[in-house]
Amino acid sequence: MAADPLSRVFSALADPTRRDIVARLAIGDATVNELAAPYDVTVQAVSKHLRVLEDAGLVSRSREAQRRPVHLEANVFDLMTKWIERYRRQAEERYRRLDDVLRSMPDAVDTTPPKQEGTPS
Amino acid sequence: MAADPLSRVFSALADPTRRDIVARLAIGDATVNELAAPYDVTVQAVSKHLRVLEDAGLVSRSREAQRRPVHLEANVFDLMTKWIERYRRQAEERYRRLDDVLRSMPDAVDTTPPKQEGTPS
DNA sequence: ATCTTTCTCAACCAAATGGTTGACAACGAA
DNA sequence: TTCGTTGTCAACCATTTGGTTGAGAAAGAT
Numbered sequence: 001m002a003a004d005p006l007s008r009v010f011s012a013l014a015d016p017t018r019r020d021i022v023a024r025l026a027i028g029d030a031t032v033n034e035l036a037a038p039y040d041v042t043v044q045a046v047s048k049h050l051r052v053l054e055d056a057g058l059v060s061r062s063r064e065a066q067r068r069p070v071h072l073e074a075n076v077f078d079l080m081t082k083w084i085e086r087y088r089r090q091a092e093e094r095y096r097r098l099d100d101v102l103r104s105m106p107d108a109v110d111t112t113p114p115k116q117e118g119t120p121s
Numbered sequence: 122m123a124a125d126p127l128s129r130v131f132s133a134l135a136d137p138t139r140r141d142i143v144a145r146l147a148i149g150d151a152t153v154n155e156l157a158a159p160y161d162v163t164v165q166a167v168s169k170h171l172r173v174l175e176d177a178g179l180v181s182r183s184r185e186a187q188r189r190p191v192h193l194e195a196n197v198f199d200l201m202t203k204w205i206e207r208y209r210r211q212a213e214e215r216y217r218r219l220d221d222v223l224r225s226m227p228d229a230v231d232t233t234p235p236k237q238e239g240t241p242s
Numbered sequence: 243a244t245c246t247t248t249c250t251c252a253a254c255c256a257a258a259t260g261g262t263t264g265a266c267a268a269c270g271a272a
Numbered sequence: 273t274t275c276g277t278t279g280t281c282a283a284c285c286a287t288t289t290g291g292t293t294g295a296g297a298a299a300g301a302t
Contacts (some may be wrong), residue, residue, distance in 0.1 A: 007135050014132035015260085016125060019204070026211035032279060045261055047280065052259095066269045066278045074212035077205050083140070084198050084205075090147040091195035136290085153249060166291055168250060173289095187248045187299050 005057065009080055012056035017041075018049050022058065025072035032068060126178065130201055133177035138162075139170050143179065146193035153189060 013019055021035055036046040050070060053059040057076040061068045134140055142156055157167040171191060174180040178197040182189045 004137060006140070007137055010131050011135035014128050014135050016128055017260095019127070022208055026208040026215065028215065033277090041260090042262070043279070044263085044281090048260070051280090063268095068279065072208075072212050074209045074216070077209040081202060081205055081209075084202055087143055087147040087193075088195045088198040088202075091193050094147065094149065095195070138290095154247090162290090163292070164249070165251090165293085169290070172250090184298095187246095189249065 006079060006083060008056040009058065009076060012052050012058055015049070015052075017046075018053055021046075021049060021053065022072060025059065025070060026074075029069045029071045032070065035070065127200055127204060129177040130179065130197060133173050133179055136170070136173075138167075139174055142167075142170060142174065143193060146180065146191060147195075150190045150192045153191065156191065 013022070017039060020038075024030060024035060032043060032047055032050065035050070036043045039046065050059060050061065054061060058073055060071045060073055062071065134143070138160060141159075145151060145156060153164060153168055153171065156171070157164045160167065171180060171182065175182060179194055181192045181194055183192065
């Protein structure tokens with residue numbers, strides 16, 4: 001089993017069925033049988049998927065008679081978005097700098113579009 | 122191999138070594154040997170990781186003499202952030218509505234914690 | 243031409259993954 | 273109590289994955 005939380009979350013969402021389940025749970029809590037209904041796999045398979053999502057902290061299961069309502073824990077998403085945003089911003093910044101360098105070169109390639117730029121972000 | 126692009130991206134980032142490589146590439150392009158140096162795995166293993174990242178569209182490899190500089194393609198991140206944001210927002214909206222309902226109920230359960238903000242971890 | 247460097251491909255291996263079936267625990271209903 | 277429903281656990285199976293070693297392609301250096 002993956003050690004670090006970030007790997008667990010990414011790994012959990014790397015499966016289309018599990019992303020589908022998350023999408024379903026965003027609408028509202030559901031039981032395992034309800035979640036399994038749309039797919040032609042056994043309930044056990046869906047239960048396994050839910051365990052993966054639970055280990056990643058994306059989902060929680062409570063007890064209610066025989067039923068086990070599954071609930072989406074949205075806050076774990078932040079872990080991912082923070083990681084993603086960090087490196088995207090860094091890469092975009094780098095790209096911008098490269099762009100500046102190219103622009104500052106008189107006519108190395110000459111394909112420079114005659115454009116005046118705004119300053120995004 | 123995973124069919125859909127979203128699964129490929131999530132799956133690619135589910136590995137700590139590959140996330141590390143992405144972090145490194147955010148600083149600047151690098152060759153396979155440079156990328157492999159910090160880890161005690163073979164260059165072949167890193168080459169495989171790069172292939173996974175490339176299939177996910179997160180990275181591109183060009184040719185420059187014998188060297189193959191690896192470049193980070195930041196735009197693919199958007200695919201993920203869009204997906205994540207959508208369901209997080211949906212789940213938060215749902216939580217807000219549930220919160221409203223609970224607040225509008227006079228004293229259904231009475232175990233209501235006194236107005237605390239933020240989840241108790 | 244022959245070496246050297248850089249990197250990928252192919253074959254193999256152990257472990258993880260996603261699925262199955264079968265057994266059974268927990269609980270409400272009869 | 274016995275039955276039906278809901279869900280998990282255990283064992284098993286096929287495929288994928290992350291790693292290895294060994295061979296070889298591509299291009300500059302000698």
